[in-house]
Amino acid sequence: MTGNANQGTNLDPWYGSYAARTAGLAASEVRALFAVASRPEVVSLAGGMPFVSALPTELLTEAVERTVRERAGVALQYGSGQGMPQLREQILDVMALEGIRAGVDDVVVTTGSQHALELLAKLFLDPGDVVIAEGPSYVTAITVFKSFEGEVVHAPMDDGGVNPQALRETIARVRAEGRTIKFLYTVPSFHNPMGVTLSWERRMEVLEICRTEGILVVEDNPYGLLYFDQPAPHAMRSVEEDGVIYLGTFSKTLAPGMRVGWAVAPHAIREKLVLANEAAVLSPGTFGQTVVSEYLSTADWKGQIDTFRGVYRERRDAMLSALQEHLPSLSWTTPNGGFYVWLTLPPELDSKAMLPRAVKELVAYTPGTAFYADGGGRNAMRLSFCYPTPDFIREGIRRLANVINGELSL
Numbered sequence: 275m276t277g278n279a280n281q282g283t284n285l286d287p288w289y290g291s292y293a294a295r296t297a298g299l300a301a302s303e304v305r306a307l308f309a310v311a312s313r314p315e316v317v318s319l320a321g322g323m324p325f326v327s328a329l330p331t332e333l334l335t336e337a338v339e340r341t342v343r344e345r346a347g348v349a350l351q352y353g354s355g356q357g358m359p360q361l362r363e364q365i366l367d368v369m370a371l372e373g374i375r376a377g378v379d380d381v382v383v384t385t386g387s388q389h390a391l392e393l394l395a396k397l398f399l400d401p402g403d404v405v406i407a408e409g410p411s412y413v414t415a416i417t418v419f420k421s422f423e424g425e426v427v428h429a430p431m432d433d434g435g436v437n438p439q440a441l442r443e444t445i446a447r448v449r450a451e452g453r454t455i456k457f458l459y460t461v462p463s464f465h466n467p468m469g470v471t472l473s474w475e476r477r478m479e480v481l482e483i484c485r486t487e488g489i490l491v492v493e494d495n496p497y498g499l500l501y502f503d504q505p506a507p508h509a510m511r512s513v514e515e516d517g518v519i520y521l522g523t524f525s526k527t528l529a530p531g532m533r534v535g536w537a538v539a540p541h542a543i544r545e546k547l548v549l550a551n552e553a554a555v556l557s558p559g560t561f562g563q564t565v566v567s568e569y570l571s572t573a574d575w576k577g578q579i580d581t582f583r584g585v586y587r588e589r590r591d592a593m594l595s596a597l598q599e600h601l602p603s604l605s606w607t608t609p610n611g612g613f614y615v616w617l618t619l620p621p622e623l624d625s626k627a628m629l630p631r632a633v634k635e636l637v638a639y640t641p642g643t644a645f646y647a648d649g650g651g652r653n654a655m656r657l658s659f660c661y662p663t664p665d666f667i668r669e670g671i672r673r674l675a676n677v678i679n680g681e682l683s684l
């Protein structure tokens with residue numbers, strides 16, 4: 275067996291055979307702990323699982339039944355590599371809520387927005403190419419970019435999202451090093467993991483910077499419709515068609531098990547996306563697309579999004595008030611939508627080192643380092659409020675406070 279980047283001590287007899295790019299696919303160190311954290315006695319503030327129990331089960335059952343009885347010819351068959359036209363038409367109505375005007379042909383259905391990220395990485399990244407991403411950024415986007423040997427360089431964020439001046443400086447620094455920037459990856463609304471939202475003024479500034487610098491923007495927007503107080507500002511794609519690839523998904527407004535997401539991209543990129551989609555999966559799952567389409571045609575899907583908003587708002591409130599009660603000296607973000615709060619610990623604490631002790635105290639979170647490609651986030655953590663009930667959230671924060679205070683008094 276010839277050696278490559280993955281050489282090392284490993285019980286896998288094939289370790290020498292893997293492509294060099296798989297070096298970025300190392301299992302996260304915290305994964306084993308998460309297995310422990312899924313025990314029922316542990317309050318998990320770690321995962322980003324939507325609360326699917328709030329869905330109308332009867333209606334969904336009917337949608338599935340109609341899919342099999344009446345639309346089997348489409349739903350059980352291979353379909354278009356771009357996705358079903360009827361669903362793409364309905365996706366236009368969903369996006370219109372965030373100010374986006376597009377045509378049916380502009381939309382490419384993908385296997386969740388995760389798969390759109392994978393296709394974009396495949397289309398754009400050569401080894402060593404740089405993706406600028408917010409620091410911190412969505413963990414599995416970082417994994418995907420790395421798995422195509424891209425390098426993620428972070429542009430610092432503050433409570434208002436990515437800082438435009440810092441973005442300018444980051445671009446200049448990367449270019450001065452002679453490296454190629456392929457796109458900016460951004461989650462402008464109810465960010466994962468920070469929970470913060472980019473203002474309209476900053477959206478315009480970021481677009482202007484990227485336009486001037488000739489950098490494509492990948493706008494990933496899974497949480498935009500899940501606002502609690504004010505709607506998020508309209509999507510960047512609502513004002514810029516040529517330089518923005520927009521990603522959407524039904525994972526948070528309906529159910530992640532459907533694995534139905536989409537991309538809206540300028541013409542030439544969209545054609546390539548369809549080809550890449552076909553090469554990867556022939557056609558995105560027709561069964562899930564048909565069920566989603568049936569659901570959108572027959573259910574009050576906007577009312578359901580309102581229901582989710584109510585559920586998550588109550589949980590956000592429970593988390594914020596528990597943080598105020600138990601950890602008043604720390605700082606955290608105040609999300610107006612989405613699933614996440616970002617908690618900053620005193621600088622001497624290391625959230626990853628602390629996690630085994632937290633799990634022992636029956637509470638789990640995601641350490642901040644998971645969201646950085648460069649080792650940042652050591653004294654921070656992401657707390658998800660999407661899945662546990664408000665009572666569990668309060669109890670989880672109480673336990674977390676014990677762990678943190680215990681660390682500080684060591």
Ligand code: PMP
Pocket residue numbers: 322385386387388389412461466494496522523524525530534535
């Ligand atoms: N982008 C972000 C920012 C996310 O938080 C997630 C899901 N956690 C995804 C993409 C992937 O979502 P999907 O289920 O549509 O693949």
